[in-house]
Amino acid sequence: MQASQSNSIALEQAAHWKTLLTSGEANASDQAAFQAWLDESYEHKKAYQSVEQFWRKFDHLDSVSAKKTLLKTQSTQKIATGLKASLTIFLVALTSWGILQSSIGEYYLAEYRTVAGETKEVILDDGSRITLNTGTAVDIHYQDNQRLIKLRQGEIYVQVAKQKNRPFIVETTHGTAQALGTQYTVKKLGNSTSVGVIESNVKVCTHQGYFDQNIVDCINLNAGMGVHEIKWGMKPIAINIDSVAGWKSGYLSFESEPLINVLNELKRYTPEKIYYDADTVNDLWVSGVIPITDMDKTYAMLNKLLPITIKRYPYLAIVSKKDHKESP
Amino acid sequence: MSNANTFEIFYSTHQHWLYAYLVRKLRCTHQAADITQDTFEKLLTKDNLAELHQPRAFLTTTATHLMINIIRRRQLESTYLQYLQLTKEEQYVESPEQLAIALESLVAIANLLDSVSPKAREIFLMSRLDNTPHAEIAQHFGISVVRVRQYLTQVLIKCCSFQQL
Numbered sequence: 110m111q112a113s114q115s116n117s118i119a120l121e122q123a124a125h126w127k128t129l130l131t132s133g134e135a136n137a138s139d140q141a142a143f144q145a146w147l148d149e150s151y152e153h154k155k156a157y158q159s160v161e162q163f164w165r166k167f168d169h170l171d172s173v174s175a176k177k178t179l180l181k182t183q184s185t186q187k188i189a190t191g192l193k194a195s196l197t198i199f200l201v202a203l204t205s206w207g208i209l210q211s212s213i214g215e216y217y218l219a220e221y222r223t224v225a226g227e228t229k230e231v232i233l234d235d236g237s238r239i240t241l242n243t244g245t246a247v248d249i250h251y252q253d254n255q256r257l258i259k260l261r262q263g264e265i266y267v268q269v270a271k272q273k274n275r276p277f278i279v280e281t282t283h284g285t286a287q288a289l290g291t292q293y294t295v296k297k298l299g300n301s302t303s304v305g306v307i308e309s310n311v312k313v314c315t316h317q318g319y320f321d322q323n324i325v326d327c328i329n330l331n332a333g334m335g336v337h338e339i340k341w342g343m344k345p346i347a348i349n350i351d352s353v354a355g356w357k358s359g360y361l362s363f364e365s366e367p368l369i370n371v372l373n374e375l376k377r378y379t380p381e382k383i384y385y386d387a388d389t390v391n392d393l394w395v396s397g398v399i400p401i402t403d404m405d406k407t408y409a410m411l412n413k414l415l416p417i418t419i420k421r422y423p424y425l426a427i428v429s430k431k432d433h434k435e436s437p
Numbered sequence: 438m439s440n441a442n443t444f445e446i447f448y449s450t451h452q453h454w455l456y457a458y459l460v461r462k463l464r465c466t467h468q469a470a471d472i473t474q475d476t477f478e479k480l481l482t483k484d485n486l487a488e489l490h491q492p493r494a495f496l497t498t499t500a501t502h503l504m505i506n507i508i509r510r511r512q513l514e515s516t517y518l519q520y521l522q523l524t525k526e527e528q529y530v531e532s533p534e535q536l537a538i539a540l541e542s543l544v545a546i547a548n549l550l551d552s553v554s555p556k557a558r559e560i561f562l563m564s565r566l567d568n569t570p571h572a573e574i575a576q577h578f579g580i581s582v583v584r585v586r587q588y589l590t591q592v593l594i595k596c597c598s599f600q601q602l
Binding site: 117120121124125127128129131132133134156159160162163164165167169170171172173174175176177178179180181182183184185186188189192195196197199200300382384406420422423424425427429 | 470477521547551593594596
């Protein structure tokens with residue numbers, strides 16, 4: 110009891126200090142007094158650190174927008190009251206407080222989309238084909254002088270029909286990949302875009318200004334080459350076409366990949382939640398080919414390759430290492 | 438009985454009930470399925486599942502909290518993005534990473550500020566976000582500077598004690 114009492118006293122003092130130091134009226138002797146207080150005990154340091162932690166959260170925000178937002182949105186109390194009246198308010202809230210230009214918005218506003226576990230092939234006016242992998246969103250912008258595919262999120266495999274006067278370009282926030290030939294993949298997940306070339310040539314460029322440079326950086330990639338991440342100073346790497354494009358044929362190929370990474374990758378391909386016991390499975394590695402079109406087959410293959418137990422329920426799978434004591 | 442077994446029994450006993458309950462209330466199988474799974478996922482690490490007196494009441498409460506958080510998060514994201522668009526010049530582009538961090542911070546701050554009165558919240562945000570001097574805040578609200586400082590300190594105390602938990 111005494112410990113928590115002195116902790117709360119320290120917190121009160123820390124709060125007083127923060128308020129004073131940020132008032133614009135603190136002078137040199139206030140600073141000195143604060144430093145003396147801080148040095149007095151570990152508790153004081155901890156308390157002030159806690160205050161600083163909260164204070165720093167605001168650094169990431171645009172002040173004007175944040176203040177208006179925080180003053181405008183409902184308290185959880187109010188939302189709770191609304192929900193108590195009727196749960197269908199939840200659905201209304203989802204659509205009305207909707208999802209503009211967040212990355213979620215990007216996904217919902219796209220022209221072609223796939224959900225988890227879905228692949229879709231789109232055949233375009235010129236005969237080019239785009240195969241969308243799981244969780245992908247693209248826009249098609251075919252114009253007179255170019256054929257532009259905006260990849261908002263996810264992964265696509267493109268097969269380009271040759272057209273002399275209309276370059277075929279796949280674009281993400283990070284850069285572009287222009288076809289000089291016929292078959293390649295582009296993948297944008299989170300903060301980076303990667304490209305792999307299966308056939309012919311692709312020219313990959315960064316977007317001017319995106320990586321804080323005034324000129325673009327471009328490289329040419331041949332078949333069997335790719336870039337791990339489109340960025341300034343990127344270098345071509347050799348790619349394993351199986352690893353990069355296997356999904357198009359319904360499988361993923363791994364070589365000495367930690368199981369945890371494999372499971373995280375598999376999560377993309379199913380609406381199921383996959384939960385794993387991180388402590389026990391972190392020393393297991395996967396080498397082989399895993400089917401992804403049917404989760405039954407996926408888990409069966411994993412079971413075959415590794416000493417694991419996979420418990421399945423509707424929309425949920427729990428992966429753990431086989432206990433030696435358990436019967437096989 | 439291991440924790441994993443307890444959870445499995447709990448899940449198989451109540452999963453379908455919760456799903457059916459949510460379908461009735463939400464009138465949407467897709468959302469009901471999502472919320473059901475998210476609710477159980479939240480309980481994966483909870484101790485004493487077998488000892489709950491009213492497991493179903495507990496489940497609906499957990500599910501409801503989840504939905505409240507989802508709504509709140511959406512409100513914050515959507516409102517912030519709208520204001521951001523209005524505030525910034527046309528050429529300005531927020532990097533997705535910056536935006537994600539900003540939104541996370543926003544949600545965390547909103548949750549912490551929930552415990553504070555609307556007036557205290559406004560005073561604090563005027564100080565922290567607008568950098569309004571204490572004297573000006575005092576004048577704006579017709580109170581003393583000392584009172585303003587009390588408000589500011591109280592907000593810090595409340596928000597930081599939640600952080601410590």
